[in-house]
Amino acid sequence: MKISVHGIKHWAWGFAIAGSSGFPLAARGMLNPALSVVLGNCMLMLGYSFIWTGMRQFVGAPVRKWWVLVAPLLALPVLSLFFLDDGNVPGRIAFLSTLIAGLSALPAWELLRRNDERRLGQRWVAWILLAHVGFNVCRAAYYGFSTSVPDAYALAAFPTATGVEAFLYMIFLVLGLIIMMSNTLQMELNRLASRDPLTDTYNRRAFHEMFERELSNAERTGRQPALLLIDIDNFKQLNDKHGHAVGDLALKHFVTHAGLCLRSQDVLARFGGEEFVVVLPECSLHAAHVVAERIRTRIATHPMSTANGDISFTVSTGATTAIAKAPDLKEVFDRADAALYQAKMSGRNCTVTA
Numbered sequence: 001m002k003i004s005v006h007g008i009k010h011w012a013w014g015f016a017i018a019g020s021s022g023f024p025l026a027a028r029g030m031l032n033p034a035l036s037v038v039l040g041n042c043m044l045m046l047g048y049s050f051i052w053t054g055m056r057q058f059v060g061a062p063v064r065k066w067w068v069l070v071a072p073l074l075a076l077p078v079l080s081l082f083f084l085d086d087g088n089v090p091g092r093i094a095f096l097s098t099l100i101a102g103l104s105a106l107p108a109w110e111l112l113r114r115n116d117e118r119r120l121g122q123r124w125v126a127w128i129l130l131a132h133v134g135f136n137v138c139r140a141a142y143y144g145f146s147t148s149v150p151d152a153y154a155l156a157a158f159p160t161a162t163g164v165e166a167f168l169y170m171i172f173l174v175l176g177l178i179i180m181m182s183n184t185l186q187m188e189l190n191r192l193a194s195r196d197p198l199t200d201t202y203n204r205r206a207f208h209e210m211f212e213r214e215l216s217n218a219e220r221t222g223r224q225p226a227l228l229l230i231d232i233d234n235f236k237q238l239n240d241k242h243g244h245a246v247g248d249l250a251l252k253h254f255v256t257h258a259g260l261c262l263r264s265q266d267v268l269a270r271f272g273g274e275e276f277v278v279v280l281p282e283c284s285l286h287a288a289h290v291v292a293e294r295i296r297t298r299i300a301t302h303p304m305s306t307a308n309g310d311i312s313f314t315v316s317t318g319a320t321t322a323i324a325k326a327p328d329l330k331e332v333f334d335r336a337d338a339a340l341y342q343a344k345m346s347g348r349n350c351t352v353t354a
Contacts, residue, residue, distance in 0.1 A: 225281050226279075288320075
């Protein structure tokens with residue numbers, strides 16, 4: 001089982017390239033300006049671009065490989081034509097600060113416009129990025145509108161502030177990314193612990209927890225949940241005749257089509273083998289029977305496609321509801337199980353209520 005965080009490779013490349021840009025930038029005056037000014041700053045833009053595309057991957061947005069080259073390719077001719085020497089250092093700093101502000105605003109926007117369960121880490125990182133945007137906007141304005149500015153690399157007030165801000169920005173950004181990754185990994189571990197690996201439905205453990213909560217709600221509100229216990233008919237013969245691969249496909253086929261018959265608040269779980277359970281919150285016995293028949297009919301009329309042609313199968317269902325005054329998981333499940341047994345004894349491909 002492999003668990004990974006999307007975007008982490010792009011972040012690693014971004015930090016590595018942006019960090020490496022400091023070597024040619026620090027060697028200004030010792031290296032050719034084409035290396036110290038153009039190459040160093042283009043590397044810096046490339047690093048910021050990788051951080052942005054990594055953030056898009058993290059939130060599940062599409063990324064084109066060439067996007068990371070847009071900012072460096074924009075900076076390359078401008079630096080080469082207008083800012084290669086030190087004749088206009090303030091203009092060069094204003095231009096680069098504007099690019100950095102834009103490249104920092106993009107990942108902040110990616111995080112803030114998506115509302116999901118990882119908000120703590122995302123808000124942390126987004127506000128760090130926006131603070132970096134604000135600083136670079138002020139930096140661009142300071143140098144862009146100043147007619148007489150000291151050498152940017154001298155120990156003047158703003159260059160010193162730039163160094164301190166860059167140091168704090170990197171520390172807090174890395175901490176924020178660690179929080180984001182930790183939250184993501186914890187969520188994925190929780191998801192895997194509650195999911196059936198074959199069908200990606202809830203597993204037996206998760207079903208028990210969810211149904212216990214529904215029973216507690218029923219005891220408090222008086223609104224009873226319903227339970228469907230569904231079994232694929234003649235599943236062993238299906239496996240013996242067509243192989244286990246087709247049996248696995250049948251389980252997935254059932255989950256796909258059963259899910260189309262359920263509400264968003266309904267819960268489908270694999271209870272074991274070819275047996276599934278469905279929890280229907282606030283549902284009467286009559287409504288549960290209607291849902292069970294909808295699932296049964298859909299499965300019977302939609303054969304699954306295999307390499308050897310279409311294969312049909314049916315399901316049998318036992319349906320029951322909790323008793324609102326004294327709900328009990330074992331009692332409810334035993335009644336559903338007895339109803340399922342009755343459906344099997346009645347010739348299969350039917351629904352029995354209890």
